[in-house]
Structure formats: structure tokens, C-alpha cells
Amino acid sequence: MKQEKMAVWVAGALLALSSSAFADTVVKIGFASPLSGPQAHYGKDNENAIKMAISDLNASPITVAGQKLKFELVSEDDQADPRIGTQVAQRLVDADVKAVIGHFNSGVSIPASRIYSEAGIPQLSVATNPAYTQSGYKTTFRLVGSDSQIGGALGRFAVMGLKAKNIVVIDDRTAYGQGIADEFIKSLGAMGKQPLKHEYTTDKANDFTAILTSIRALKPDVIFYGGADAQAAPMVKQMKRLGINAKLMGGDMLNTPTFIQLAGVDAAGHYSAVAGGVLGQRAAGKSFEARYKALYKQDIVLLGPQFYDGVMLVADAMKKANSLDRAKFLPLIGKTGYKGVTADFSFDALGNLKNAPVTISEVSNGSWQVKSVAH
Structure with a gap:
């Protein structure tokens, strides 16, 4: 047993x-x-x-x-x-x-x-x-x-691609929004230009009437926004209501279906840049x-x-x-x-992606359409 x-x-x-x-x-x-x-x-x-x-x-x-x-x-x-x-x-x-x-x-x-x-x-x-x-x-x-690459590509596109003369910057004071806005401004400076005005908001705001009213008289060609789609969408609708015909331009957090859904027909003709190539x-x-x-x-x-x-x-x-x-x-x-x-993928000594592409797109026919890819 x-x-x-x-x-x-x-x-x-x-x-x-x-x-x-x-x-x-x-x-x-x-x-x-x-x-x-x-x-x-x-x-x-x-x-x-x-x-x-x-x-x-x-x-x-x-x-x-x-x-x-x-x-x-x-x-x-x-x-x-x-x-x-x-x-x-x-x-x-x-x-x-x-x-x-x-x-x-x-x-x-x-x-x-x-x-x-x-x-x-x-x-x-x-x-x-x-x-x-x-x-x-x-x-x-x-x-x-990084924002250096994205902001730089957007700055060059605004000046050389859109031939913008009157540029205004708005950012939401987050690390993302402020960071990309600062890099956009740096890229303008490298081309001998400066924004006419730099305004600030928050990532919780949805009423930009006061800010937009304050810049309307400047007749901007481009308004750069450092922030997310949930704020950019009401911003373009309010721009339209106030008779501001500027192009809104921003980073990758604008480049979403949500921006188009929230902004509706007012999304058309606005720009974003994504840190990446065309999938x-x-x-x-x-x-x-x-x-x-x-x-x-x-x-x-x-x-x-x-x-x-x-x-x-x-x-x-x-x-x-x-x-x-x-x-x-x-x-x-x-x-x-x-x-x-x-x-x-390959990284530099600091961990940054080497040879990172930046894709600039415009809302056209209800979707984001690629305009250019920069490196």
C-alpha cells in the first residue's frame, strides 16, 4: 500500500x-x-x-x-x-x-x-x-x-505654403499645447516673422468668443492653436460666426475624426500636422x-x-x-x-526617434486629406 x-x-x-x-x-x-x-x-x-x-x-x-x-x-x-x-x-x-x-x-x-x-x-x-x-x-x-519637428513643419507651411502674413497664436497652457505653440513661434522667428498676438486659454474651455473678438481686427490669415480637438472644434465654429476667415492650424491632437464630427461643415479648410508618415x-x-x-x-x-x-x-x-x-x-x-x-525605428542618444516624418493634412470633403510629408 x-x-x-x-x-x-x-x-x-x-x-x-x-x-x-x-x-x-x-x-x-x-x-x-x-x-x-x-x-x-x-x-x-x-x-x-x-x-x-x-x-x-x-x-x-x-x-x-x-x-x-x-x-x-x-x-x-x-x-x-x-x-x-x-x-x-x-x-x-x-x-x-x-x-x-x-x-x-x-x-x-x-x-x-x-x-x-x-x-x-x-x-x-x-x-x-x-x-x-x-x-x-x-x-x-x-x-x-517632437514638437520641434511638428511646429517647424507647420510654421514653414503657414509662411511658404499658405503665404500667411498675419498670424496669431493661441495655446491651452498644457505641456503639449504650450510646447507645440512655442516651437511654431520659433519656426516663424527663423524665417524673420513673429505672431501678431499670442493668446492663452485652458484645455477645459469651450467659449473662445472673447479671445477671437480681441484678434478679429488683426485680420489674421492663420490662427495657430496649441491644444486638442474638443476645443478646436467650437473654436472654428465661433470663428465662422464672428466673420474670421483665417485658417486654423494645429498639431496632431486636431487630426481626428472627432474634430470633423464636432465642427461639422466648419471643419473644412483647416490644417493639422501629425508626427508620423502616411500609414x-x-x-x-x-x-x-x-x-x-x-x-x-x-x-x-x-x-x-x-x-x-x-x-x-x-x-x-x-x-x-x-x-x-x-x-x-x-x-x-x-x-x-x-x-x-x-x-x-532608430533612436538618438536621448531616445528621440530619428528621421521622424511629419504629415500635414487639410479637412476636405469631410475627411483629413494629406497635403505634404516633411522630414
């Missing part, structure tokens, strides 16, 4: 050891974006794309150090709020994620970057404010071009776009594809390092030559 019990115990132990040997190693990937509030449409787009990346990796598992990996998403809502963003960052650190893809907003990404740096966790963000990579952290990487001009990008639409029954909102690339880039670095040790795979992110759906 004792021998039978011993045999059963040994068989059970061997089975357990066998199961353990073939068990997948779980790899947690952190994600943070605004998933509630007025910027939730950006965050949900990012989350949709990152879920696609996790699903793709798990459908064709990679092996690292002899172990098959199973990727798991740890998703957090930072509400586009710097204070909440730092709390979210600490939660992701406590969850022992291997990397963080996020945040979406510069104002959240910048303070969160210190927390990730102290934990040695790589952070791949779409933050465009130049300050994001200027702290010297070895953990920060920018998946798109459909890359075979992988075109395929991704088709899969995204088929899966979620909607168009890509803005930078979701970059979040997808961020996950894939981290997985590629783990595979090349043959290790899940951050100290070993982190340096390989900085040395990557990964070809993604949005770009051929």
Missing part, C-alpha cells in the same frame, strides 16, 4: 514538473492613456491598438531563454492628468511590468518618466514636448517626432489599418499604431537580448533598427 502511494506521489510530482517546464512565462506590459473624460477617444484608440499587439504576440509566441512568452496587458487610466498620471506610474511599477507604453499626453509623460527611470523600466511614449527626453533618462523613448504608404501600415477597422468597426483615431509598434519593439528587444532582464534588453531598445507599421 505504501509503495502504491509512493508511486502515485512520484507520478504526480513528475507531472507537476513536466507542466511547469512547459508553462508559458507571463510578461506584463504596462499601458497608460486617458480612458475617461474628454480625451478618452485618444486613449481607447491607443488601448485598442495595444491589445492587437498583445494578441498578435500571443498568437505566434516568441521564446526567450528557452521559455515561451505569454504577454499580459496591465492597463491604466491616467485621465490626462499629471497628478493621476504619477499615481498610475507607481501602480505600474508596483505591478512589476517589464515596460510601459505610454503615456499619451506630454504633461503626464514627463513627470511619470522620473518614476519609471528610478525603477529601471523602459517607457515608450508619444509625448511630443521636447522636455520629455531632455532629462537624460536612459529609459525614455519617443515613438514619434497607408507602408505595406505593414496598410495591413494594420485594415485589421484595425475590421476588428473595431471604426477608423484609427490618431496614434494607436505607434502604441502597437511600441509593444512590438519591446518584444523584439527581449528576443534579441534572449532575456527578460530589463538591464539586458533595455539597451537594445536604444540600438534598435526595428521596422514597424508606422516607421523604421
